Amino acid sequence: MTISGAWRRTARGAGLLADDGSVAASIFAEMSALAARTGALNLGQGFPDEDGPPEVLEAAQRAIRDGVNQYPPGRGMPVLRAAIAGHQKRFYGLDLDADSEILVTAGATEALAATLLALLEPGDEVVTFEPFYDAYGGLIALAGGIHRTVPLRAPGSVTETFQPDLDVLRAAVTDKTRLILVNDPHNPTGAVFTAETLTLIVELAHRHDALIVTDEVYEHLTFGARHIPISTLPGAWERTVTISSGGKTFSTTGWKVGWLSGPAALVTAILAVKQFLTYVNGAPFQPAMAVGLDLPDSYFSGIAAVLKAKRDTLATGLTRAGFTIALPQGSYFIVADARPVGYTDGAQFCRALPGLAGVVAVPISAFCSPDHRAEYASLVRFAYCKTTDVLTRAAANLATLSPA
Ligand SMILES: *Cc1c(COP(=O)(O)O)cnc(C)c1O
Secondary structure (H helix, E strand, O other), X not given: OOOOOHHHHOOOHHHOEOOOOOEOOOHHHHHHHHHHHHOOEEOOOOOOOOOOOHHHHHHHHHHHHOOOOOOOOOOOOHHHHHHHHHHHHHHHOOOOOOOOOEEEEOHHHHHHHHHHHHHOOOOOEEEEEEOOOHHHHHHHHHOOOEEXXXXXXXXXXXXXXXXXXXXXXXXXXXXXEEEEEEEOOOOOOOOOOOHHHHHHHHHHHHHOOXXXXXXXXXXXXXXXXXXXXXXXXXXXXXXXXXEEEHHHHOOOOOOOOEEEEOOHHHHHHHHHHHOOOOOOOOOOHHHHHHHHHOOOHHHHHHHHHHHHHHHXXXXXXXXXXXXXXXXXXXXXXXXXXXXXXXXXXXXXXHHHHHHHHOEEOEEHHHHOOHHHHHHHOOEEEEEOOOOHHHHHHHHHHHHOOOOO
């Protein structure tokens, strides 16, 4: 029997099933297995190795004890939708109607999947920056869309970050573009986009009648550069779906509670798809996320300050080791160029790194379309959302790498 389906259109899908029916490992799975096998420090996958705020964890335990264990409402529990509305008002001055303009989802991932399936017709073009979060390529393909990318250019010095060429962005968005999907702060590069770039995205969306979808899961993890949700810019709200999640903000990536907001008509169209994906999820985690979103401002500034110190610990180690790095302005990740330490192939370097320095990283090529991997071949991503002890040891190990 031939096993086929829409998944075959995805970049990994093409090579996902081996002839013997086994599943080919992604580079993420391969690197995590390598970390487990060698005992190397795992700076590959982007999950924190410390628990989030105790009040949030306790609220989930209390909800389970209190019997919050059955299907919540399709749009999400009222207490969480009210907390999301309160959060968008407090941090961004947005006034949302919690009944019609907010939808709770199974993580940002389901919000992205339902949004793309709801808003794309087969053949519609979607523009993203590249490198891109790996799920984007898969989800666009599953929805029958055509993926166009705008490269983020590697910076010339450590004080710069990856940014797009605005003329290339202008050329990429055309009347065939249905949707511009923007991840800001950006995984894997740590870039925070400038107001000029965000304003141009809104302008282009108007000119070509495109929608904007934003992935803001790192909204509270920026270091100096202020996060600007595109939906707050003039003319943006009516055509923008804003997506976030509690996983990164509250160190609860395993809970998979996310949300989206936007004009009621768009949210309703997305709900029509979402009801047939998960229907609902995570009942006891929803009131706990509400507790998190209601935490005082000091919690949110505190996590950014702690993460900034971790970024600096790892950045210092990488620089001492001889890597060229781009100092990230946000997110969990630093991108380093392995050429100065003697490697032109990031994937090969990542396979060697546990033996060389007892550290695991992932190659940036895993975040690129097959046609563009060569341009990013020597770059690797290190996660610094780890304990200070792990980062200090990783930095010390990396510093022993001798430059070629
Ligand atoms: C982690 C991550 C997600 C996934 O969020 P979930 O809430 O776990 O589904 C989405 N986008 C980006 C850029 C991420 O880094």
